[in-house]
Amino acid sequence: MPFQTLLITLVALLIFSYFIGHKRSIAVSTLHKGRRNLHSRPHYYGYMVAIWAGLPALLILFLWSAFSASMVTSLTISGLPDSMQLKTHDELGLIINEVKNIIEAGQISNETDLVKRNAAIHYQRLHNISSLAKTVVVLVAALLGLLLSWRMIKPETRARNRVEAVVRWAMIGCASIAVLTTVGIVFSVLFESLHFFQSVPASEFLFGTKWSPQTAIRADQVGGSGSFGAIPLFLGTLLISLIALLIAVPLGLMSAIYLSEYASKRFRAFAKPTLEILAGIPTVVYGFFAALTVAPFLRDVGESMGLSVASESALAAGLVMGIMIIPFVSSLSDDVISAVPQAMRDGAYGMGATQSEAILQVVIPAALPGIVGGVLLAASRAIGETMIVVMAAGLSAKLTINPLEAVTTVTVQIVTLLTGDQEFDSPKTLAAFALGLGLFVITLLLNVLALHIIRKYREEYE
Amino acid sequence: MKTNTTTGDGFNIEINGTVGTPFTDNAKMGSRNCDVFYADKQAIFDINLDIGKHEIIAMIGPSGCGKSTYLRVLNRMNDTIPICRVTGEHTLDDEDIYAKKMDPVLLRARVGMVFQKPNPFPKSIYDNVAYGARLHGLASNRSELDDLVEASLIKAGLFKEVKDDLQKSGTGLSGGQQQRLCIARAIAVDPEVILMDEPTSALDPIATALIEELMDELRQNYTIAIVTHSMQQAARVSQRTAYFHMGKLVEVNATDKVFTNPEHQLTENYITGRFG
């Protein structure tokens, strides 16, 4: 049975189980002096039976479906003639792909290469076996669960406690998905990165100053001679993020100060949500705007001043990104500034400070740790921002800190390396994962540090 | 506190103006017909009072009776609360402090304030004391500033304890030291009047005694108004005492008289501990 049919069958079985569990509990209870001596209300018995029937079967179904493809593949590979076994991992992958294509096209009998033909037959047989076995095992598990739990129904069975225990575990499972996600991220980038560092030394990646992965994908080359020095990418990322922060931090901070200390209630009620709109606009829109309007504008302005500004300048991308993170900085700073105790302001006013003096000399220094935390979070945001730079920054990995030139960034390269047709195992694709690892580590460190600082700060004024 | 007095709970007694001697000849500061509102709610009702030169006047009364509010009228700290509105005439050396040409910044430099909870800035001890001088440009060079800081700390009785730690953070001091630091910070700008709002309520008896001693010395040069919940403290440090009740000024008299022979029934009720 295909996946969907099996799933629907299971769901139907589940509903059925609920009803017979429910019914059975009432039946056993009337034998023993009425429903009152049932430990739990009847529907809990229904849930109990449904859980027993459904949960193990569903688990088996999902796990089997998730792993059967890779199992069948590896079994097929081990079924290949001995001479083929010596081939590299990549080549075997190619062969398996071809085999799969043959099967999908329904061309098994027309295939001339005997090895591939046999492999295809083998593959299909294994696949059929797996699929049949899956159906049988899942259905048996469901029926077995149904039967066992049905027989368990007695007035003294603590159905509610059992059901609630399952619910509780399910909730813990859901909460743990956050951890699983992190683990998944770490493993996926780490694993592929390690793979990458087997063909390109880590030292070249970390300290190399030349980035040109494109030369590595000539068809007759595996491994290849592309240069994978990531310094220009990290420098470009840093340059654009710096420009963005130079715009976002002063503007965001000043906006927050004005809104929280000076603005009238009415202005604040209007200005705050308006500012937040900037945070709600999708980044692809900013990217489009940066590439279509801001970059040409900067180029024209530069021209009129006798400067040559690249049409994909770091400045254009950084500027737009800066505007994008203004609301981020301002709302974080707003929180932090309003957490500074009134006593601090009173102290300054009591000494005869003007409002700006109180803010600049007392409130901001007192709020500084929190503000620094916010800026770090903003920096992490800027470093990880993708669409604006993909659309408005270039692809040229230049080693420069001139904001008027075109630079490329880590995220741009990840996107470029991974979009379009790709061989999963070429160094070119793997390089994207190494870059992803770098990105993840840097932003993680920034986040952890920022959250730590902010928490410390909050505790101080609690 | 519940007691068996014939005068009931004391809140039924009428207040018709202020009894005693609210006015003096050598007034440093004065208020006439002072009303204060928080939005629509009136917190102070028609207060008339003079504060004499080089005297310490104590302000006492039950919680919420408007002592802090009145104190903040005197250096226009209420200006920083948007909903607060002050009426009446208020003078400092016969100048109208709510006049258009009176600058609140300048006024607050002349009428300093010490708060209930010590509130040193998160800066070094030195920078805390130097804060006002820097703000107002009082010292023209570093050594002048050093002298000013030292002098203020000496006057506040803190210098001995901190002279080796001037660069340490002011927030790292003990509560009593912090409050003396705040006093040093206030006197560093050489104010004419110092307003103190329960300056010792957060401190232990030893620290309190130190500050009371200090106030007595400061009286030589400054005029001091102190709000306190401790009647003993009022009796120890002040020359005159003003008793507030529900936003009204009930009685002002020489401190001895207030505590031995109060004129108004409400004052007596309060100092004998019948309520408040």
Add this chain to the structure above:
Amino acid sequence: MSETTKKIQQGLKKRYAREKRFRFFGLLSILISFTFLLVLLTTISSKGLPAFQQTYIKLDVLLDEDVLGVNKTSEHQALFAANYGKVIKNSLKTMFPNVKGRKQKRALKNLVSKSAAYDLRDEVIKNPDLLGTTRSFWFLAKDDIDMFMKGKIDRNVPEADRRIKDYQLLWIEQLMTEERLEKRFNTVLFSAGDSREPEQAGLKGAVMGSLFTMLVTFFLSFPIAVAAAAYLEEFAPQNNRWVDMIEININNLAAVPSIVFGLLGLAVYISFFGIPRSTPLIGGLVLALMSLPTIIIASRAAIKSVPSSIKEAAVGLGASPIQVLFQHTLPLAMPGILTGTIIGMAQALGETAPLLMIGMVAFVAEVPSGVMDPSTVMPVQIYLWSDSPERAFTERTSAAIMVLLGFLVLMNLFAIMLRKKFERHW
């Protein structure tokens, strides 16, 4: 007046000037952001609005049975396969008999879109009686003609640098004097999938793709997030290592760059589990992980705000903690949870970067009809169109942005209404 007072007074003017300047800079910062927002929105809408109109050309077409090789009695199959392009070309030829040379002939044929032939075919299949008659039809104009009609091509530019040549200008003028050119509401934009031809490209594929993706995201992230939030708020033991770890992870995931989730999707979902790429299913799976932290954090706040007195009353009546959760806490917290969910969904709807990694950038012309069909989503469609060189695509990109922003505005308004309506003061 004392010495000190005098000194202070001297400095006051300067200090107040500084105060004023500082205040001005504060206001200026806000105004800069506002200006940017205004410029952004006006640029996009002024560029995008014309795209909601499209130029159509009226042609008198002789549906010649000989040319088409079919007649009224022909089978559907034959009607379907007939060469309708030919009759359209003939009609153009009769209108402009003096056209010479291959280049000009091709340009003449390209006055109308390639889709004209399909439109004509559909008309004929609907009503075979049209065969043999001459009828007027409105056909979609080619993008260059459309651009010219919208004033995007300047006729004062030298001919060599112009997409529309002089002879084409003459045709257009003739068509205009005969009132055969007309701008109408652009239905194609909303009824068609993507296309390489700008005038035939529509948003429907992307809108449906987004819809399916959002459905997957919602059905995964909503229950998981609510369960996680309920556990962390109501059941999680204090000072438990695993619980601390979960909390730290949620906070950190909220700040992980979105592109990293794309890498996760590529390595785990596609390579490891073999989920087909370019489908709403995989897009939804990736976006669900991304929106989890947002929804969990909002749900926790909502659950926390349910007063404990209500929960205690239920416990007092003998309800178990799980019953209290499902019967009291969650229903009361639901408006807050839903508000957070909508905001998380709005973020997911605008997300682009991770979807590029998992194949949603592929060119897909068909409108998807399920979560397993290859498709793209709105923000990715914007990205794709913005990359296309044709001028007409710039206009359509802006229009697509307007549509996307429209959806986001609707979602946020809904969230605000929800919050207003159910705002409770315990």
